[in-house]
Amino acid sequence: MILPCPIYRRTIASLALGFCLMGSTLRGAENISPLGQTPDWPALEMFQETMTRDEFVAALQNVYAPRGVAADLIQIEAETVRFLIDREGGKWFTLRFAPNEQSHTRVVTPCKRVVPSFPVIKGRELEGLKIALDPGHIGGKWAQMEERWFQVGDSQPIQEGDMTLLVAKLVAPKLRRLGATVSLVRSQNVPVTTKRPDDLREVAKAILRRAGVEQPRDDFAGPDDQEKDKTVRWQSEILFYRNSEIRERARIVNEEMKPDLVLCLHFNAESWDDPKSPRLIDRNHLHMLVNGSYLPPELAFDDVRFEMLRRLLSRTHEDELPLAEKSALALTRRTQLPPYEYTTENVT
Numbered sequence: 001m002i003l004p005c006p007i008y009r010r011t012i013a014s015l016a017l018g019f020c021l022m023g024s025t026l027r028g029a030e031n032i033s034p035l036g037q038t039p040d041w042p043a044l045e046m047f048q049e050t051m052t053r054d055e056f057v058a059a060l061q062n063v064y065a066p067r068g069v070a071a072d073l074i075q076i077e078a079e080t081v082r083f084l085i086d087r088e089g090g091k092w093f094t095l096r097f098a099p100n101e102q103s104h105t106r107v108v109t110p111c112k113r114v115v116p117s118f119p120v121i122k123g124r125e126l127e128g129l130k131i132a133l134d135p136g137h138i139g140g141k142w143a144q145m146e147e148r149w150f151q152v153g154d155s156q157p158i159q160e161g162d163m164t165l166l167v168a169k170l171v172a173p174k175l176r177r178l179g180a181t182v183s184l185v186r187s188q189n190v191p192v193t194t195k196r197p198d199d200l201r202e203v204a205k206a207i208l209r210r211a212g213v214e215q216p217r218d219d220f221a222g223p224d225d226q227e228k229d230k231t232v233r234w235q236s237e238i239l240f241y242r243n244s245e246i247r248e249r250a251r252i253v254n255e256e257m258k259p260d261l262v263l264c265l266h267f268n269a270e271s272w273d274d275p276k277s278p279r280l281i282d283r284n285h286l287h288m289l290v291n292g293s294y295l296p297p298e299l300a301f302d303d304v305r306f307e308m309l310r311r312l313l314s315r316t317h318e319d320e321l322p323l324a325e326k327s328a329l330a331l332t333r334r335t336q337l338p339p340y341e342y343t344t345e346n347v348t
């Protein structure tokens with residue numbers, strides 16, 4: 001999407017939404033999103049007195065939680081903010097605000113800030129920048145399972161995962177010519193995760209149980225099966241190609257590649273009139289999604305809430321938003337494509 005005014009959306013957190021049966025995993029007093037990890041709350045100690053109350057409230061309201069967050073999860077006081085870390089034990093993490101902007105303790109951000117090397121040499125504007133390209137989805141023989149496949153008549157099937165990889169391979173040398181070091185999070189149409197749907201059947205059953213499906217069917221009849229989301233196969237497949245795959249990509253980016261910038265490439269499918277008879281349509285538009293705008297059900301997950309707070313306190317948005325705006329404007333100029341108008345409740 002083109003961003004005269006950026007919209008903020010979660011990527012990983014959307015794992016937990018949109019699928020009414022994608023319940024959480026309750027480990028004791030914890031409420032963890034599917035395949036998520038227990039939050040490392042003490043890691044937030046480094047942010048003591050690094051942000052004023054006004055800065056925190058503005059980032060929360062304008063960027064990360066414009067629809068609010070439950071008062072029993074985050075409590076903003078005059079000089080501190082408290083985050084619930086243990087529901088049963090009623091334990092909270094207390095973060096002290098900086099009294100004013102001058103009194104900030106030096107922030108040690110987990111992410112490296114991008115500092116341009118001056119003077120910028122014409123034609124080498126990206127010198128020193130490490131960019132990771134993440135071609136969305138898996139493609140290949142997995143495209144049908146991940147529901148990123150369709151065929152018009154007898155023509156070659158259209159598979160989003162193949163198209164994103166193709167784009168990444170076209171873009172990478174162009175970025176390298178401008179001086180960037182570029183790596184691809186995946187370079188083939190195969191999963192990055194070592195897990196497969198069969199490895200995730202017990203997690204799938206637990207999710208179904210929590211959603212009230214005690215005796216789930218093992219398999220579904222086909223893509224038109226209205227109750228496919230209540231089957232072990234559908235749940236374990238989505239745990240594989242969405243949760244497990246995306247989490248492994250995030251691990252590779254954060255622990256191995258450690259780039260300055262990650263670009264996740266996707267093609268958004270427009271709907272066609274007859275779902276049984278796909279056809280190509282002329283409507284085209286640009287999307288640019290950046291992290292933020294967490295919904296209250298997402299923030300109910302302890303791990304999602306923790307990651308949101310870590311991003312907020314790291315001031316990630318202070319880099320991401322200007323970068324997204326510049327990129328969106330450049331894409332608009334080059335493609336002349338109109339922005340996509342989101343109409344669903346999930347977007348702010």
Ligand SMILES: [Zn+2]
Pocket residue numbers: 136137160265266267268
């Ligand atoms: Zn996609």
